[in-house]
Amino acid sequence: MQSANHKFEDLASSLNGNLILPSDAAYNQARQVWNGRIDKHPAVIVRCADAQDVIYTVRWALSKGLKLSVRGGGNDFAGRSLCDDGVVVDCSQMTAVSIDPQMCTARAQGGATIAHLIDAAHKYGLVTATGVMSGVGLGGLTLGGGYGPLLGKLGLVADNLLSAQVVTASGELLTASETEHPELYWGLRGGGGNFGVVVSLEYRLYPISEVLSGSLLYTLDQAGTFLQLFSEFLKTAPDELTIPGGIIQMPDGTPMLLLAPTYCGPLDDGEKVLGSLRKLAKPQVDQIQPVAYNALIRVFDALSPTGLRRSVQTQSLDTLRIETIEILIEQARQFSSPFSALLFHNFHGAASRVPVSSTAFGLRQDHLMVEIIGTWEKQSEDEDQMHAQWVYKTSHALAPYSLPGGYVNLLDETEQARIPLAFGPNYQRLVELKRTYDADDVFNSTIGHVSPGFVNHEVESMGV
């Protein structure tokens, strides 16, 4: 092992951060990610402390001909932040956030999470668009788009990115913004982690200190009729109201429909709008109240602990038809594990009004992005197959009613054929951008590996 470690001495001696090798006690923990099914063995995990470390690590890895992957918050379910036998550029220690309250902007290092950003902004009564849960990395979230509870008013997380500092495949540090490397800036907003290591992200902030939010729960028996009315309700919902939700399971295993509305305008107006929602059907549980945004991002954290085994698919629905409602309810009755869930993200308002060519994000029309999440504890290989099969069956059943593509952040390596569809009219422009900034496909790519006619073997072999 000594000679193996020797290979990394020059790298280690140049870092402000540190590196972790397979022989180190910290190695097994350092290679864990959110999805407990991921079991990759990098040659080295470089815990970068700053942009300089990132530059040095990228150059070093390329000079040795080693593969690279980039880790932010470690939440990607497909484990793209790790690579077998390669170098992990681990940004997870780079979490500093600075706020400019006068300019209403925030700058976060590339490994910061939603919690780091929102907690820092909260001190000034400011927020920005984020995802639903506090521990998700801003890097992956922003680069892939970023659905969240303020989406109707503020757009995607990526829509609020003002600039980014990026270490490219040539080891150069660039700033991408409207005025500097504008094409790269375009691609970073929804194009995924394809163009470099983002060492800092600058966001626009807004003066919102409190929102009206919480949970409404309905029985599955109510859900059939209610979801049809809800689908109509969403068509006229104001920008201030965004309603993520899904079908989750209670501790006793009963599946229930959850709506988690967030209203970010004047609270009195929110009460009125939510009053109309409540009139559609009486929820079994109604826990909506004014809440600080930094508390809201933590409400659902416990539902999604790190380390359980996962399989995930997405389908985007333009509306909830009777057929799709029936599929969702039927598949919820067949949850293969007590931890599995069907979640949906409400895309509308400001996010839908951004012209599709303005950023790389490929789907700019109102929709519900349905996340089909199989979650279980390891029992056996057969067990893995059974839960994954529930996910694929559900996805397959929804597919005929879905918009093309899927959410780039939640596509896996078996879904290459969906990638051009997910980027839609922006795909060719992204391929060009990839040629300009990363022709050798150094960075964990959702674009570079597409081959026409790719067949989804995993789904086929499961007979769904």
Ligand SMILES: Cc1cc2nc3c(=O)[nH]c(=O)nc-3n(C[C@H](O)[C@H](O)[C@H](O)COP(=O)(O)OP(=O)(O)OC[C@H]3O[C@@H](n4cnc5c(N)ncnc54)[C@H](O)[C@@H]3O)c2cc1C
């Ligand atoms: C519990 C949970 C809740 C979620 N909630 C939401 C949600 O509300 N809305 C939503 O849209 N999505 C949500 N997601 C999905 C999430 O957007 C993706 O999993 C995203 O990739 C997570 O980013 P990360 O930095 O934590 O991931 P990682 O696994 O660290 O990174 C994933 C990939 O992102 C890229 N990347 C990450 N950081 C950088 C960087 N600094 N520079 C360059 N590339 C980078 C790399 O390609 C990397 O391989 C959720 C996921 C989980 C597990």
